[in-house]
Amino acid sequence: MSEFFQATVLLGLLTAGVRLATPFLFAGLGEMLSQRSGVLNLGVEGIMLIGAFVSFFVAFESGNLYLGLLAAILAGAFMGLLTAFVSVTMKAVQGISGIGIHILGLGLSGLFFRLTMGSISTMRGFPRLAIPILKDIPVLGRVLFNQNWMVYAALLLVPISWAVIYKTTFGLKVRSVGENPHAADSLGISVTRVRYICVVIGSIMASIAGAFLTIGQHEAAFVNNIAAGRGFIAVALVYFAKWNPLGVLAGAFLFSMIDAFQLRIQIIDIGIPYEIPVMLPYIVTIVVLALSTRGRVLGPTALTKPFVRGVHT
Amino acid sequence: MKKLLFSLLVLVLLAPGLAFAGGAAEVDDGVLRIGVILPSGRDDMSWSQGMYEGVSAVVANMGAGNAQMAVTENVPNPVDAGAAIRDYANQGFNIIIAHGSQYQNPLMEVAADFPEVTFAHGTAFETSSNIFAYDPQAQLGAYLFGWLAAQMTNSQVLGIVGPVRAGDAIKYNYGFIQGVEAANPSVRVLESYTGSFGDNIQAKEMAxxxxxxRADILTGTAQQVVGAIQAVSENDGVYWFANDTDQSPLAPNSIIASQAYSWETVVQYMVDSHMAGKLGGEIISLDLTNERIQLVFNPVLADLVPADLMAQFESKKADVASGAIQVRLPE
Structure with a gap:
C-alpha cells in the first residue's frame, strides 16, 4: 500500500485525472450552455463520436491535425444545427430527439469509418506542450502545465464560460431565455436565435471533446464507439454542477480523479473485487449529488420546454 | 401529442440500420448461408475481426455461388443478438455463429426452434444436437508469453490490462501469470480490469x-486493447504481447508477439460437419496441437528476443502443446 503513496504514482494519478477530465469539460460546458438556454441536448455522445471520427479522418488524410480539428468544429456545427432544428424549430420532445441524434452519430461515425478507412489506423496526435516556467512549479507544474494544448484550452474555457454567462449581455439573454422565454421575447430577445446559437456552440464543444479522444492523444486512433458513454456522463455532470461552469469543473475533476484513482488502486491488489473500484467514480458522484440537496439550485425553468409565442407550457 | 409523434418519427427515421451493418441473404437451394453476430465491429483488430476474417476466408474459398455470408455487428447485448439470431434462422441461414460467450441463452432458445440449422457460439461449453461450442485455449499461448515476458523484463514488473474478469480474458490472464511464476516468481504482475470490452480510452489510461x-511489458485482451497498445507505443522501452489476432500492424515497434486464433479452420470444420449431416454436439477446441492457435512473432522486433531464449521458448511451447507442462484453468 505504501508504494501507492510514492510521489511518482501520485503525480501520475493527478496528471491522468486532469487528462481524463478534459473531454468532460469540453462536452459538459457546451451542454451547460445549451441547457441554460432551455434546450436539453441528449445527443452529446453521438456528436462526440462524429467529432472523433471526422477529426481523425481529416487529420489522417491531410496530415494536418489542425485541419482535423477544424473539420470537427464544422461537423459539430452541422450536428448542432440539426439538433436545434429538431428541438427548437420543430419543437420535438428533446429527450427523444436527443436519443435519435445519439444513434445517428453512432451509426454515421461507424459507417463513414467503414467506408473511408476500413480498418484501425494510428497516427501521431497533438504532443505534450510543456509551458515554460510554469512547468517547473513543484507538483502543479507536472500535473497542469505538462499536458497538450487541448487540455489547457478546456481549462481556460471554464472561466471564459463563467464570464460569458454571468458577465455579458449575451449571457444574460441566454439565462433569461432559459428561465422565462416569454418575458425575454417581450423584451425583444429572439428566443429561437439564442437557442440556436447555444445549441450550435454546445455541439461544437461536444465535437471537440470527441476530437480530444482521437487527435488529442499522443498516439491517435479512431475505433467504433470510442466515446464509450462519456457524452452521457457529461450531460449528468451539468446537473451535478447545478448549471454552473465552476460546478462542471468540480464535477469533471471529481469523477476523473476518482477514475484515475480506481485504475491505480486495482494494480496494487488490496484484495477487493475489481468491480468495486470500477464502480467507485459513479458511486461517489451519486452520493455527492444526493447529499448536496441543501441549497439545491433548480435547473433553468424552461429547460426542455419548446417556446411558442403566446402559449405557456 | 403532435410533438411526441414528431419526436418518435425523428427517432424512427434516424435509427434503423445505422448502428448495424450487414444484410439478409435470400433463400436459394444449393448455397450455404452463414450468419455471423459480432459483439463489436468487424474491424476491431481483435476478437470480432478474427472471426469475420475467418468466415470470409471460408466463403471466399467455397466461391460466391456455393456460399454466402451476412454479418450483424456491434451487438454486445444478448437480447438484441437473440433477435438477430432468430432473424437469420427465419431467413433460412444454414449456419449461425454468435461470436461471444454472452449469447449462450438466446442461442440455446432459438436453436431449439430450428433443429435443421447449425448454431455455434463461444467461448462456451454448452452444446446440443445442432449447437457447436468453441473454446479457445487462451491460457496456453498466454502461459508462454508470460514465461517469455518474465525473462525479458528489465523492471521486473509486468502488467495485464483486462476487460472484465470472465470468459477468454480470465483464461488468458490466468495462463500469463502461471507462465511468469514458472519463469521467475519474483517478477511482479499487475493485474487490473477496465470493466468494459470496448472502452479504448479507459484501457489506455489503465496501461x-x-x-x-514501472511495468515495462504489458498484455491484455478484447477489442479495448487498441487503446492500451497506444499507451505502450507512446513509451520507449515498453512492449506488448497481443491476443486474438496478429496485432503487430497497430504498433510495429511495440508488439513482440501475438496469439492469433485461426478461426478459418474452426469455421471450415463446422461447414464440413454441417454438410456431412453433423449439425452440432461438439466442443471445438482451439489449441496449439491442432494449430488453431498460432503464436506470431513480429519480425520488426525479432532482435529483441535472443536466439537462445527463443530456442528455450520453442522447447516450452512443445511442452505446453504436448501436455508435459499443464496450464491450469480458473476454478
Whole structure:
C-alpha cells in the first residue's frame, strides 16, 4: 500500500485525472450552455463520436491535425444545427430527439469509418506542450502545465464560460431565455436565435471533446464507439454542477480523479473485487449529488420546454 | 401529442440500420448461408475481426455461388443478438455463429426452434444436437508469453490490462501469470480490469497506470486493447504481447508477439460437419496441437528476443502443446 503513496504514482494519478477530465469539460460546458438556454441536448455522445471520427479522418488524410480539428468544429456545427432544428424549430420532445441524434452519430461515425478507412489506423496526435516556467512549479507544474494544448484550452474555457454567462449581455439573454422565454421575447430577445446559437456552440464543444479522444492523444486512433458513454456522463455532470461552469469543473475533476484513482488502486491488489473500484467514480458522484440537496439550485425553468409565442407550457 | 409523434418519427427515421451493418441473404437451394453476430465491429483488430476474417476466408474459398455470408455487428447485448439470431434462422441461414460467450441463452432458445440449422457460439461449453461450442485455449499461448515476458523484463514488473474478469480474458490472464511464476516468481504482475470490452480510452489510461508503476511489458485482451497498445507505443522501452489476432500492424515497434486464433479452420470444420449431416454436439477446441492457435512473432522486433531464449521458448511451447507442462484453468 505504501508504494501507492510514492510521489511518482501520485503525480501520475493527478496528471491522468486532469487528462481524463478534459473531454468532460469540453462536452459538459457546451451542454451547460445549451441547457441554460432551455434546450436539453441528449445527443452529446453521438456528436462526440462524429467529432472523433471526422477529426481523425481529416487529420489522417491531410496530415494536418489542425485541419482535423477544424473539420470537427464544422461537423459539430452541422450536428448542432440539426439538433436545434429538431428541438427548437420543430419543437420535438428533446429527450427523444436527443436519443435519435445519439444513434445517428453512432451509426454515421461507424459507417463513414467503414467506408473511408476500413480498418484501425494510428497516427501521431497533438504532443505534450510543456509551458515554460510554469512547468517547473513543484507538483502543479507536472500535473497542469505538462499536458497538450487541448487540455489547457478546456481549462481556460471554464472561466471564459463563467464570464460569458454571468458577465455579458449575451449571457444574460441566454439565462433569461432559459428561465422565462416569454418575458425575454417581450423584451425583444429572439428566443429561437439564442437557442440556436447555444445549441450550435454546445455541439461544437461536444465535437471537440470527441476530437480530444482521437487527435488529442499522443498516439491517435479512431475505433467504433470510442466515446464509450462519456457524452452521457457529461450531460449528468451539468446537473451535478447545478448549471454552473465552476460546478462542471468540480464535477469533471471529481469523477476523473476518482477514475484515475480506481485504475491505480486495482494494480496494487488490496484484495477487493475489481468491480468495486470500477464502480467507485459513479458511486461517489451519486452520493455527492444526493447529499448536496441543501441549497439545491433548480435547473433553468424552461429547460426542455419548446417556446411558442403566446402559449405557456 | 403532435410533438411526441414528431419526436418518435425523428427517432424512427434516424435509427434503423445505422448502428448495424450487414444484410439478409435470400433463400436459394444449393448455397450455404452463414450468419455471423459480432459483439463489436468487424474491424476491431481483435476478437470480432478474427472471426469475420475467418468466415470470409471460408466463403471466399467455397466461391460466391456455393456460399454466402451476412454479418450483424456491434451487438454486445444478448437480447438484441437473440433477435438477430432468430432473424437469420427465419431467413433460412444454414449456419449461425454468435461470436461471444454472452449469447449462450438466446442461442440455446432459438436453436431449439430450428433443429435443421447449425448454431455455434463461444467461448462456451454448452452444446446440443445442432449447437457447436468453441473454446479457445487462451491460457496456453498466454502461459508462454508470460514465461517469455518474465525473462525479458528489465523492471521486473509486468502488467495485464483486462476487460472484465470472465470468459477468454480470465483464461488468458490466468495462463500469463502461471507462465511468469514458472519463469521467475519474483517478477511482479499487475493485474487490473477496465470493466468494459470496448472502452479504448479507459484501457489506455489503465496501461498508463501500469507503466507509471514501472511495468515495462504489458498484455491484455478484447477489442479495448487498441487503446492500451497506444499507451505502450507512446513509451520507449515498453512492449506488448497481443491476443486474438496478429496485432503487430497497430504498433510495429511495440508488439513482440501475438496469439492469433485461426478461426478459418474452426469455421471450415463446422461447414464440413454441417454438410456431412453433423449439425452440432461438439466442443471445438482451439489449441496449439491442432494449430488453431498460432503464436506470431513480429519480425520488426525479432532482435529483441535472443536466439537462445527463443530456442528455450520453442522447447516450452512443445511442452505446453504436448501436455508435459499443464496450464491450469480458473476454478
Amino acid at each position: 498508463e497506470a501500469h507503466i507509471n508503476a
